[in-house]
Amino acid sequence: MLQTRVIPCLLLNEDSLxxxxxxxxxxxxxxxxxxxxxxxxxEVDELLFLDISASKENREINFHIxxxxxxxxxxxxxxxxxxxxxxxIKKILQIxxxxxxxxxxxxxxxxxxxxxxxxxxxxxxxxxxxxxxxFWGKYEVYSHSGTQKQKVDAVEWAKQLEKLxxxxxxxxxxxxxxMWSGFDINLIQQITRAVNVPVxxxxxxxxxxxxxxxxxDGGASAxxxxxxxxxxxxxxxxxxxxxxxxxxxxxxxx
Numbered sequence: 687m688l689q690t691r692v693i694p695c696l697l698l699n700e701d702s703l704x705x706x707x708x709x710x711x712x713x714x715x716x717x718x719x720x721x722x723x724x725x726x727x728x729e730v731d732e733l734l735f736l737d738i739s740a741s742k743e744n745r746e747i748n749f750h751i752x753x754x755x756x757x758x759x760x761x762x763x764x765x766x767x768x769x770x771x772x773x774x775i776k777k778i779l780q781i782x783x784x785x786x787x788x789x790x791x792x793x794x795x796x797x798x799x800x801x802x803x804x805x806x807x808x809x810x811x812x813x814x815x816x817x818x819x820x821f822w823g824k825y826e827v828y829s830h831s832g833t834q835k836q837k838v839d840a841v842e843w844a845k846q847l848e849k850l851x852x853x854x855x856x857x858x859x860x861x862x863x864x865m866w867s868g869f870d871i872n873l874i875q876q877i878t879r880a881v882n883v884p885v886x887x888x889x890x891x892x893x894x895x896x897x898x899x900x901x902x903d904g905g906a907s908a909x910x911x912x913x914x915x916x917x918x919x920x921x922x923x924x925x926x927x928x929x930x931x932x933x934x935x936x937x938x939x940x
Contacts, residue, residue, distance in 0.1 A: 688931065690901055690938045691732055691908035694725060694915040695888055698737040698767065701751045705916055706738065707864035709816075709832035715916050715924055718751060722758045724926040732762045734787070734856075734910060736814075740768025741790040742831040747774060749781065756782035766814055766856070770795075775802050779810065787856055789814035790829040793836055796850055803851030812886075813852035815844060817873060818860040825873060832860050840873075841880045854884040856910065862890030864913055866920040869896055874904030886910050892920070894929050898937040 696718065697704050703721055704712035715721070718735070725733060735755065740747060747768045756763060765778055766787025775786050788811065791798055803811050816828045817840050827836045827843055836843075844855055857877050859870040869890045878885045884907035887900040891911045900906045911929075918925040 688731060688934060688938070691886070692897060692929070692934060693732045693734050693886065693908060693910045694730055694928065695734045695736065695910035695912050696721065696916070697912070698735055698748070698751065699739050700737075700745075700748055703916075704738070705864065705913060709738070709860050709863060712738065716926070719754050719758050721916075721926055722755055725928070726758070726760045728926075728928045730761055730928055732764070733759060734764045734766075736765070736787065737767025738831050741829070742833055747778070749777060752778060752783065753781050764812060766812065770798075772798065772801050772805060775806060775810075779806060785810050785812055785853075787812040787814040788852075789816060790834075792847065792850070793829055793838075796846070799847065799850040799852055803853070808851050808853035811852050812854050812856050813844075813847035813850070814856040814858070815840065815847070815877075816858045816860055819870070819873075825876075828860060841876055844877045844881050848881045848883050852883060854886060854907070855881060856886045856888060857906075858910075859889035863888070865890055866892040866913060868892055869900040869904060869906075869909070871899060871904045874900055874906050878905035878907075884908060888912070894933050894937045897929070897934065898940065901938055902940065 703715040703718045706712050762784045764785035825840045874887045886908040887906035888910035897909045
């Protein structure tokens with residue numbers, strides 16, 4: 687088991703596994719249940735599934751696919767997308783998942799996080815923040831799969847999520863997502879220096895060294911990998927995989 691968490695972040699579009707670039711143009715990757723089976727064989731420590739269309743389309747959570755995934759999954763599992771109530775969270779956890787990630791609903795109903803943390807424990811609640819760097823280099827917070835800009839400061843919103851009761855933060859740089867260009871270290875630093883909960887850096891991983899940089903330079907507690915674990919390499923075909931553990935250990939333990 688890796689001491690620092692390196693988590694495959696897999697995107698659902700209803701019952702299909704897809705991959706996006708900057709949250710756009712989803713490409714079909716495969717069947718999520720079969721993908722879980724492969725990650726079981728690869729002995730991955732943790733998995734994260736995000737439904738990219740549930741909140742944007744105001745669609746119900748696909749509990750059926752979550753049940754299928756949970757029945758196959760041998761490792762801790764988290765899910766985000768379309769979560770609107772404590773009842774939703776309860777059902778997800780009862781299915782067998784360990785954590786939920788909340789993003790869009792936190793802006794209109796922040797009490798959802800507080801109530802959920804009180805009922806299920808902060809360790810079960812991830813506060814997800816999607817951030818895009820605009821033309822002038824300013825970081826802007828978005829919800830609903832990057833389609834709705836929120837009038838909040840990124841750092842202040844991270845602090846607010848911590849106060850509300852999240853156990854960790856999933857920080858996604860939209861402008862880096864799917865680009866194979868490395869993490870936004872400056873963004874990660876701003877958030878990790880502002881909060882005391884673990885931060886999972888997401889968006890831009892392109893090799894083992896970029897993962898180490900997010901941890902050592904950015905201060906992230908964990909990293910989430912998208913393209914790296916579903917493609918052979920940049921501009922190459924689909925191949926579900928995971929980085930070499932010995933190389934990862936050496937990089938992360940520098």
